[in-house]
Structures are given as structure tokens and as C-alpha cells.
Amino acid sequence: MKNLESLKAWQELSSHVKELKNTTIKQLFVDNKRFSKYSFKVENIMLDFSKNIMEEKTFSLLMALAKEANLPAKIEGMFGGEKINWTEKRSVLHTAIRNFESKPLVVDGKDVMSDILTVRKQMHSFVESVRSGEWKGVTGNRIRHIVNIGIGGSDLGPRMVCNALKNYANDKLNNHVCDVHFVSNVDGTDITETLKSLDPQETLFMVASKTFTTQETMMNAKSARAWLVSALGKDAVSKHFVAMTTNIEAANSFGIESKNCFGFWDFVGGRYSLWSAIGLSVACYIGNNNFEQFLKGAHAMDLHFKNAPLEKNMPVVLGLLGVLYNNFFDADSHAVLPYDQYLELFPSYLQQGDMESNGKSVDFDGNEIAYQTGPIIWGRHGTDGQHAFYQLIHQGTKLIPADFIGVKESLNKIGDHHQVLLSHFLAQTEALAFGKERSVVEAELKKEGKSAGEISALAPHKVFKGNRPTNTIILDKLTPYSLGQLIALYEHKIFVQGVIWRVNSFDQWGVELGKVLAKTILEELKEKKTGNHDASTSGLIKYLLD
Numbered sequence: 001m002k003n004l005e006s007l008k009a010w011q012e013l014s015s016h017v018k019e020l021k022n023t024t025i026k027q028l029f030v031d032n033k034r035f036s037k038y039s040f041k042v043e044n045i046m047l048d049f050s051k052n053i054m055e056e057k058t059f060s061l062l063m064a065l066a067k068e069a070n071l072p073a074k075i076e077g078m079f080g081g082e083k084i085n086w087t088e089k090r091s092v093l094h095t096a097i098r099n100f101e102s103k104p105l106v107v108d109g110k111d112v113m114s115d116i117l118t119v120r121k122q123m124h125s126f127v128e129s130v131r132s133g134e135w136k137g138v139t140g141n142r143i144r145h146i147v148n149i150g151i152g153g154s155d156l157g158p159r160m161v162c163n164a165l166k167n168y169a170n171d172k173l174n175n176h177v178c179d180v181h182f183v184s185n186v187d188g189t190d191i192t193e194t195l196k197s198l199d200p201q202e203t204l205f206m207v208a209s210k211t212f213t214t215q216e217t218m219m220n221a222k223s224a225r226a227w228l229v230s231a232l233g234k235d236a237v238s239k240h241f242v243a244m245t246t247n248i249e250a251a252n253s254f255g256i257e258s259k260n261c262f263g264f265w266d267f268v269g270g271r272y273s274l275w276s277a278i279g280l281s282v283a284c285y286i287g288n289n290n291f292e293q294f295l296k297g298a299h300a301m302d303l304h305f306k307n308a309p310l311e312k313n314m315p316v317v318l319g320l321l322g323v324l325y326n327n328f329f330d331a332d333s334h335a336v337l338p339y340d341q342y343l344e345l346f347p348s349y350l351q352q353g354d355m356e357s358n359g360k361s362v363d364f365d366g367n368e369i370a371y372q373t374g375p376i377i378w379g380r381h382g383t384d385g386q387h388a389f390y391q392l393i394h395q396g397t398k399l400i401p402a403d404f405i406g407v408k409e410s411l412n413k414i415g416d417h418h419q420v421l422l423s424h425f426l427a428q429t430e431a432l433a434f435g436k437e438r439s440v441v442e443a444e445l446k447k448e449g450k451s452a453g454e455i456s457a458l459a460p461h462k463v464f465k466g467n468r469p470t471n472t473i474i475l476d477k478l479t480p481y482s483l484g485q486l487i488a489l490y491e492h493k494i495f496v497q498g499v500i501w502r503v504n505s506f507d508q509w510g511v512e513l514g515k516v517l518a519k520t521i522l523e524e525l526k527e528k529k530t531g532n533h534d535a536s537t538s539g540l541i542k543y544l545l546d
């Protein structure tokens with residue numbers, strides 16, 4: 001197989017971008033059809049990608065790159081259950097766990113859909129019993145608080161979604177049926193602070209761990225169990241603990257009965273597991289109907305990704321634009337800027353989704369990669385981000401492509417808040433793209449009565465070069481369905497980029513080494529020994545032990 005840099009489209013892009021760098025977004029907007037050419041809708045999500053440094057030729061070369069990289073076949077392979085996670089010999093089927101077509105999907109001679117539907121039903125009746133109050137704690141109280149104990153994909157997804165869908169967690173009386181809490185960090189402060197306000201009689205722990213071996217999660221689960229047992233006795237565990245895991249045996253040894261274990265499978269990666277049993281806290285929080293809508297939204301995006309032509313395929317377009325800046329404009333990072341308070345955790349969720357997937361430097365064939373792969377993902381909700389780091393995006397020396405995500409209709413209509421929020425949302429991408437020229441700055445300063453000397457001293461500081469690329473993504477409204485679509489959109493964007501960069505987006509060997517070294521150091525800390533390390537690590541151990 002040819003390497004990426006020797007593909008025809010890659011080489012053409014490379015020489016084309018040399019010329020493209022002399023063009024600005026402002027010049028490109030001389031074409032007044034640019035918005036209609038470069039924006040489209042998928043159900044209730046709109047993407048405007050016209051404010052990119054991209055000519056027609058750039059776009060067609062990006063599409064040619066996708067074809068030359070066999071993207072359509074790779075998409076089919078993923079949906080069809082091919083073992084595209086080849087380093088772990090696993091299929092990648094998070095799309096199956098939100099599939100609502102009644103067709104079998106055979107993997108290794110087995111219909112995985114029937115297992116998926118069995119767990120979906122099990123979750124459904126569990127959620128019903130918790131929300132109706134039928135599920136009782138050991139003292140006969142109903143459950144008012146759920147504590148999800150997990151980390152990484154077993155935490156970030158459910159945490160982000162519960163926060164984003166707060167508005168959908170109320171019952172008819174406008175009360176939360178149950179509240180959710182998340183404990184992830186091994187720092188004892190996390191669990192201690194969470195448990196402080198909780199009544200064990202009304203608390204249900206959900207131990208979310210694909211492997212049921214993750215140190216942080218196991219430690220937190222054991223501390224939670226000790227807290228519960230000291231208040232309510234040993235028998236309380238079966239009524240106050242459930243598990244979501246592929247390792248039912250380990251959950252049983254922890255004291256959780258099989259009937260209270262919600263299974264999933266190796267073909268669901270941790271950071272893609274939100275749609276499986278790992279979403280149980282979400283389902284309990286927002287109820288079965290909303291959870292089903294959430295899965296259906298993601299499924300709708302799956303169908304779009306699978307069936308839409310590349311040019312009108314939202315994850316494909318976003319993925320390829322990311323490649324353009326990452327590989328041809330030397331952009332190291334990509335900002336995700338949601339203009340909706342409910343999406344405040346979206347950037348941190350996406351950090352794992354994207355960086356754990358595409359932070360790789362070895363290709364399909366095990367060769368060291370010579371080009372850039374996954375960017376640094378970061379961001380913060382607007383307008384808070386504006387008052388924190390936007391200065392650097394506008395006037396710094398780095399090119400930071402950004403996705404602005406907003407909603408047409410607010411869920412909280414108070415006065416003019418939403419219009420003000422939208423005005424910032426729109427103004428930022430306008431300012432980033434078109435900037436402010438020196439002549440305009442000088443004219444303004446003159447009007448303010450500044451002297452010639454003052455004008456020439458101040459003007460350079462007030463110039464905005466513009467030409468900062470952005471995508472604008474607008475949801476009609478934040479609903480369980482549209483959130484499902486949005487998350488799946490980004491999941492598939494990550495996949496598209498992984499295909500182009502020829503990396504396995506579904507393993508995560510890079511998190512292993514630190515875990516192994518920590519085991520040795522833990523023993524040393526317990527035994528008060530400095531061990532055999534480099535001078536810095538030994539010095540630090542000694543400092544902490546003294």
C-alpha cells in the first residue's frame with residue numbers, strides 16, 4: 001500500500017496549499033454564493049463551513065483524498081463489523097448499540113443485535129423500576145441519588161450527557177426523579193466530597209467499568225462500598241450497587257449479583273461506550289423515552305454518515321477540513337466552542353474521544369508516521385471562553401481552527417439572553433474570518449481625536465489580521481435526539497481522520513506505560529523506598545517520603 005504522502009491527492013493538495021496561502025477568507029467571500037455552496041443541513045443540524053481557507057479546488061482535492069484513502073470502503077467495513085481495531089483484533093460497533101433497524105448483524109458467526117436488544121430491555125426495566133420507586137434500598141427507601149463510579153469513557157460521556165440534558169430530567173412535577181453524581185478521580189477528595197451530602201439509604205452506586213479492573217474505579221467503588229456497609233450493613237450491597245461491564249465475573253466477586261450487571265462487549269470501545277450499558281446513569285436520569293431519542297439521534301447520524309455522498313457528508317467534511325489545517329497549515333490544535341451552557345462539558349468529553357483515538361504515531365503497517373496526526377482538542381463554552389483565551393485566537397501567532405456550536409432555540413428564554421448570546425456567537429466567527437484592517441483602525445482613532453503619533457503607536461495593536469478559519473454548527477434545539485446526532489457527528493469525524501492518517505483510532509496503548517510504572521512506585525511509596533529510577537523520579541519520591 002502506498003504511504004499517505006505519496007497519494008496523488010495528498011501531493012496535489014500540498015502544492016495547491018502553497019498557492020492557497022496567498023488567498024484570504026475575505027477574498028473568497030467575493031463569491032456571494034459561498035454560504036449556500038458551503039453549508040448544508042442534516043435533519044436539524046446545520047453546518048456552515050464557508051468561513052474556511054478553502055477554494056473549490058481545495059474542496060475537490062479533499063474529496064479526492066478521501067476517495068484515494070478508500071474512505072467509503074472503510075466506512076462500510078466499520079458498520080459491517082470488520083475487525084478494524086486490528087491491534088486488539090476487535091470489530092468497532094458502537095453504531096450497532098444505537099441501531100434501530102431490525103436486521104441481524106453477524107460477527108464471528110453470532111448475531112450481536114440480539115445480545116444488544118437483550119441488554120437494552122434489561123436497562124429499560126431497571127430504569128423503570130428506579131424511576132417509579134419500585135426499586136427500594138435495603139431500608140425500603142426509594143432511590144434519590146445515583147453515583148456513577150467510572151473514569152475515562154466510563155465517566156466523561158455519561159457525565160457530559162447528564163449535564164447537557166438536565167432540562168429533560170424532570171418529572172411532571174418539575175422535580176428531578178433522581179439526581180446523578182460522578183466520581184472518577186482516585187484522589188480521595190472526589191469520593192469524600194460526593195458522599196458528604198448523600199444519604200446511603202437513598203443512594204445507588206453504578207460501577208461503570210468495561211474491564212472492571214481499572215485501579216481508580218475499583219478503589220472508589222471499594223470506598224463507596226465501605227461507606228455504605230458502615231451505615232447499612234453488608235446486606236445493603238445488593239440493593240445499592242449495580243455494574244456496567246464486560247467482566248461480569250469480576251463484578252460478581254465485588255458483590256454485585258449477575259441480575260444487577262449490565263453487560264456490553266469488546267466491540268464497544270471505552271470512549272464510544274456511552275450508548276451501551278455505560279449510559280445507564282443517563283437513562284435513569286432522563287428516563288427511557290428520552291434515552292431512546294438520544295440513541296435514535298445518533299443512529300440518524302450513522303445513517304447519514306453511511307449513505308450521504310462524501311461532498312454532503314457532515315462528518316466527512318469536518319474531518320477533511322481538520323486534515324487540511326493539521327497537515328497543510330501546521331495547526332497544532334483545534335478549538336471546540338459551544339455557545340450553549342448545557343454543552344459546557346462537551347470540549348472535555350471530546351478531548352478523550354479525539355485525542356485518545358487519533359493521538360498515534362504509527363500507521364496501519366506499524367511504520368513510524370512522518371506527518372502530523374491528531375490535533376490537541378480544547379475549548380470552553382461561550383461567552384466564558386471569549387473572556388479567557390479568545391485574545392490568542394484573534395491576535396496570537398498560532399492558527400487555531402475552531403468549531404462554533406450553537407442552538408437556534410434556547411431552552412431557557414429569559415429576556416434577551418439568547419439574542420445576546422447569538423450575537424456573540426456570530427460576531428466571533430465574523431471577526432475571526434474578516435478581521436479589521438489597519439486603515440479602518442486608523443480612521444477610527446482619528447475620529448476619536450487621537451494625534452498622528454498616538455495613531456501610529458496604537459494602530460498595530462488594534463489590527464485584526466483575520467483569516468482565522470471556523471465551522472459553525474447550529475442545532476435547531478438541544479434535545480436528547482439532537483445531542484445524540486452531535487456526538488455521533490464528532491465520533492465519525494474522528495474516524496474519518498483516522499482513516500486518512502492511517503492510524504487505528506480504536507486502541508489506546510499510550511495510556512498503559514504510566515499505569516505500569518505507577519504500580520512499582522506505589523509499592524515503593526508503601527514500603528518507603530526510593531527504588532531504582534532516574535535521578536529526578538528518585539529525588540521526587542525521596543522528597544515526598546521525607
Ligand code: F6P
Binds near residue numbers: 152208270271511
Ligand atoms: O484511559 C484509558 C481507558 O482504557 C479508556 O479508554 C477507558 O475509557 C478508561 O480507561 C476506563 O476503562 P474501564 O471502563 O475499563 O474502567
